[in-house]
Each structure stands twice: as C-alpha cells, then as structure tokens.
Amino acid sequence: MTTTHFYEYLSQPPQSNEQEFAIKNLFRIARTKNPSDAEGILQSLKALDLSSFPETKKNLMDSSFFKFMPHLTSLNLDYQSITNVNDILFLSSLQRISFKGVGLNEFSFLFPLENIEELILEENNITSLIGIEKFTNLKLLSLKKNKLRKIDEVAKIEKLVSLNVSENDISDISFIKLMSHLKFFSANKNMIEDVSSVEKVKNLNTLSLAENQINNVEPLQYLISLTKLDLRKNKIRNIKCLKELRNLFELGLSGNPLYDDDYDLFPRSLRIE
Template sequence: MHLSYVLFILFPLCSGLSTTCPRRCTCDSTQSVQCYRVLQVPREIPATTKWLYISHSKIKHLQISDFRKMSCLEELILSCSGTESVENNTFKALSTLKSLELWKNKLRRIPTSLPSSLEVLKLGDNSISVLHESNFEGLKNLRVLDIQNNLILAVSFSTFLPLCSLQSLTLDGNNMESVYGPLKLPRLKYLSMENNKLHTFSGSFFAPLQYLLFLRLTGNLLTKVPLNLPKSLLSLKLDRNQLKVIRFRDIKHLENLSELILSENQLSSIDGIHLLPNLTILELSRNHLQSMPLRLPARLQKLDCSNNFIQRVTAQGFQDLQDLRHLFLDNNTVSMFEAGALDGCAQLSNLALEQNLLISIPLRLPDTLARLDLKGNDIQHVGERELKYLKQLQVLNLRNNKISALDRKVLEYLPRLRYLYLDGNPWNCSCELLRIGKVLIAKGTDVSGGQCATPAESHGESWMSSKKLLQRCEDNLSSAKENKEIRNKMMADDLSTGGVNLDDDYYDYEID
C-alpha cells in the first residue's frame, strides 16, 4: 500500500487522470475537456487538462484565477462566448500553452503578457482596432497569427518584429487602407490580406520575404501587380481587385509560381503569362477578355476564362497544352469553335461551354473528355460526327438548347455515360424518343429528360413519364403486332396454295 502511494506521488502530474468533470462539460482520457453554455470558466476542470474547448457560452471577462490550476494546458479554444476583456497576465503563467484561440468574441485588444511557449494565436472575428509591438514581445516561438475580421485600419509592420519564427499571418477583412513596411518576417510562408481596402504597396514591402510561398490579396483596390514580389511564390491571388493590365516586368521573375488567380478584374489582355514555366492553374473569369490568350504556359492544367466576351476558339492558343485537364469557357459569346481546336490537349477531361452562342456541338473534341457542358446554347442537332469518339464521356449537359429529337445510334457511342441532362429543349415526343429514354435508364444513365413541345396532346408533359405518350406508343405497338399476325397468316395461306416464297434463304426440302 505504501509503495502504491509513493508511485502516485512520483507519477507526473500532467499524466494523471481525474474522476471529476464539471457540469456542462465532457472529459476524456486524453486530458481533453469540452464545455458548452457555461457562464464562467468552470472551477472543477481537472488540473491535468491539456486541451480545453469552451464554446457558445456567456463569459464576459477572463481572469488569472480562471486558469491558475491548469499548469499542463497546451491548447485553449474559447469561441462564440461574448468575451469582452481579459485581465492582464491571465495567460502568463501557462508555460506549456502552445495554442490560444479566442475567435468570435468581443475583444477590443490583444491580451497582454502572452506566454513565450505560444505557437498559434487566433483572434479572428473580434473588435481589435490597434496593434502594438508590445502585444507580441517574447513570442519568439509563434508560428501562426490570425487577426482576421477585426477593426484594424492601418498596420505598421514593425509591430511584428518580435515574431522571428512567424510562418503564417492572416489579416483578412479589416478594412485596412494602408500598410507600412518593409515586412521583416524572414520565415513567413503564408500572408493573407484579403477583403481590405489596400490601393498599393511600397516597392520594398515584399523584399524581405524570401521564403513566402502563398500571397492572398483578394478583394482589395489594387490597380497593378505589386512590385518586387518574392521569387519564391507558389500561389498568388489577386482576384476582385481593379487590375487593368498585367505587365511582363511585374511577373517575369516568378518562375516558381504554380497558381495565379486574376478573376473579377478589368483585364482585356495579359502580357508575359507564358513565361511562367511552372504555372498549372490560371483563373481569368469575369474580366474583359474578347479573345483567348494567344500564349499560355505549357504546364497549365486548369484554365478558367468564363464570364468574358470571347467569340472565337481556335487551335492557336491550345497547341502546346498537353497537360490541360479543365477548361472553362462558359458565359462568353462563343459562336465559332474551330474543329480540332483542342487536339493538342491530350488529357482534357472537363470542358465547360455553357451559355454561349454555339449552333452545333464542336467537332473533334478530345476523346479524353469525361464531362461536356453545353447548356444554354442554340444547338439543334446531336449528330454522330460530334460524339462518336467520346468513349470516356460520363456527363453530357445539353439543357436549354433547341434540340427536338435524338438518334439512338448517337448515344450508343457513349458507353460510359452516367448523367444526361436534356431538359429545357423543345422535344418532339415520339415513341422512338420514349424508347431511347428506356434504353438509357436500362444501361444505368441518369436522365433529366424535360418536357414535350409536340405533339399537342403531350405538350408540357415529361417525355420520360408522359401517360399519354406511353398509351399512344402501346397502342401503336399493339396495332403493329396485329398487322404482323395478319401478314403471317396471309403468307401461310400463300404457301398452302403454292404461292411465291419471298424468302431467298427458304428451301422447301427435308434432310434425309
């Protein structure tokens, strides 16, 4: 018994288990405690707790006494609890704390005297308006800082000088109009300042960021690409700004860039984009493009030119795009699509051409296509030449065109078709169309058929389930069977009376 007592005393405190758990909380064997709808930080939280999660509560004020006994705490998340203030030095004694998240509260300032052990600090969705260098003193181990959706209007980036290990900084949604640099964070890899009101950056702002990989500047007021972007960048997001031109000199050095997002700007052309040898994703949707970019990076895998004013698609822009898999040209004014324009796209699987002015399905599309979207064009005919080589096609969208009939032979060329969208067309509901629908369903194709335009008695009914059409086709079938029986009887009578046999393969003899 004495031995057991000694072992208990020697066993590390942070590894111990507690038999008590506060009301409205759950505790588990991993020293994790979760509490909901509490009015204060529960006093009975086990001293061995490593992970504490408090959410959707009503805790207006945090104080030192709330965490005095939690000497083993490594992660504290207190969210959606209406917290307005934190007593000075509340977290200072938590020497093992690595992650502190106080998001979606009502904090007006950053808590003071944070422990030097801290690696993650998330304060998003509060009411913080000012940042001071003293807020971050001693945080030499901090790797992640998130202060998005607060009330910060301006930032002097000397504020972050103590954060020598910082790798990720998020300042989205603060209505910032100006920033002062340079930003001396030598280990920073991720920087996001989306949805602010930034107009420009000084030429030296990004110069110290030699290891920056991801830069997010979506939703600002930029009119040009910032100067001296780090050569190390892998991803650059500049969508929802006011860019009118992309200059060769601004991007020529970004040889490592893999993703470039330029959607929702005012671009009518782009210059030098082909000089980005490692670019795999390029998004140009919702700009002012009237033609396809003529020179594109050879390693491109995704190209989005949707919602522009492109009228023609020719082979000139796609000759060397052997890695292209996704091409989005929807919501343009494409009326001419050159036959074989995409012959060079040997891996294309997804082609979006919805909401254009095409009167026919483009010829010689890549046989690698798995999805083809042609919704909202002026297509009247679905022919053999357009589809016969698309053996890999799984999704075909022909909604809202001018198609009135289908040829069963055409669909036989699509052995892997799984989804066929045909609604919104002026269907002539014939028995042949009904049979085609049944064949498609039998082979496992999910068909959205649409409504009959003709004949009049079936108008407005679904041609996949029209009772009138089904009855008419069954009547026709019965009539055809009766006619066939009459013909067979007549032929039998002819044979019995020495009539002429019209079957060339018929021989009237017996084998001995």
C-alpha cells in the same frame, strides 16, 4: 529577418495607421502576442489567406508587412486593398497567388515571381495578356470575369494544364490547338461559335463552353478523354456525335433546341443536365 529586426519593428512607435494596423495583424496571424513566438510562426508560415480579414478592405498594410513571412508559398489577397504591390516581390517562394476582385488592369508587377504555378486574377479589369508567357512554371491560370477579347498569348505557356477564361468577350479560341497539354478549359459566357480547334486537345478531361453561340459540336467527338462536358445554353440541334465520348460522366445540354428523345442516345448512368 532577424529577431532584432522584428523586435525593432514592434518596439518603435507606429509611424502611420498602416503600420499600426500591420502590427496588429501580424500578431493576429501568428495567434500570439509574444513577439518571439510570433516571429517563429511567421517565419515558418507557408500559406496566408487575407480574404478572410474584412477590415483589410478599408485599412492598408504598411510596406514591411510581408517581410516577416519570407517562406510563403500561397497568398490569397482576394477583394483587398492593394497599393504597394512591390511588397509582394519579397515573397520569392510564392507558388500560388490570388488577386480576385482587386481592380487590376494589368499584372506585369508579378513577373519577378518566377516560381508561380497557380495564378488567379478573376473579377478584374484586365484587357491584355501580353507577357503572360514569362510565367514559365504556370500550371493553372484563372481569368474569369475580366475584359479580355484576345488571349492567344496563353498558348505560349508550355506547362499550363488548367485555364479558365469564362465571362469575358472572347470569340476566337483557335489558339487552343497549340495547347495539347491542357486538361481543363472553361470559357463559359463568351461569344464563341467555332470549336473546331478544340479537337486537337486530346488530353482535355473537363470542357465548359456554356452560354456561347455554338451550333456544331462534331469536333468534340474526338476528345475521348473528356469526363465532364458543359454545353448548356448554346444553339446546338444535333448531339449524335457526342455518344462516342465513352468516358463522360457529366454532360450539360439544357437550354439548347433539343428534343427529349435526343437524350436516349446516352447511357442512363451518364449525368445529364
């Protein structure tokens, strides 16, 4: 984007309310009213958080908005109005993008963004993860509060180390045995009963399975790298096997049918909730 293009964009009478609103916010983001200064700042901008712009929930950006920020690596559009998603495809350098609470049903429009490493799609209406493996560089994926029942496709993402699928409708997590590289897994508030496949994921250091239907936690005794384990509000009656997890510093067990003396198995230094 040249200076001439930027000046032309600003000098033309706004063709729509969206363009007028976009121009206003370009200056707001740059924190200057000088077009020349604004262009330089926007050109070098690496991170943009529009979730803090409450008025964008009612006003839409015009299609030229993101063209002036070609080097963005992080973009937060949480709770914003999203109409012309193709505008974002100009941002080929994006490594992190957040679309929380924007009403998405699917995410295939993001496939051209090959450099994405962190993808946050929380609080949407996504029901399928078909094609998710196309994000070959993905390291973090958060799909909390969607409408997912089956998520086997995530096992195809070889670089993924952090996965959050809490508050969905998932009952089967057998796919996780193929994700030996995973370090963080959160699946709170689902319908999980069987955790036998989790014992294969030896690199896990954080595991959150609160508010499920789990009664047998013996497979978890082999996860010796765990530092945080959340099993609150399940149906667990026996936790003797968990005493073998020597690296734990935080353990969530409240809301299970346990007795007070069950907690005596663990060192006093362990934080138990």
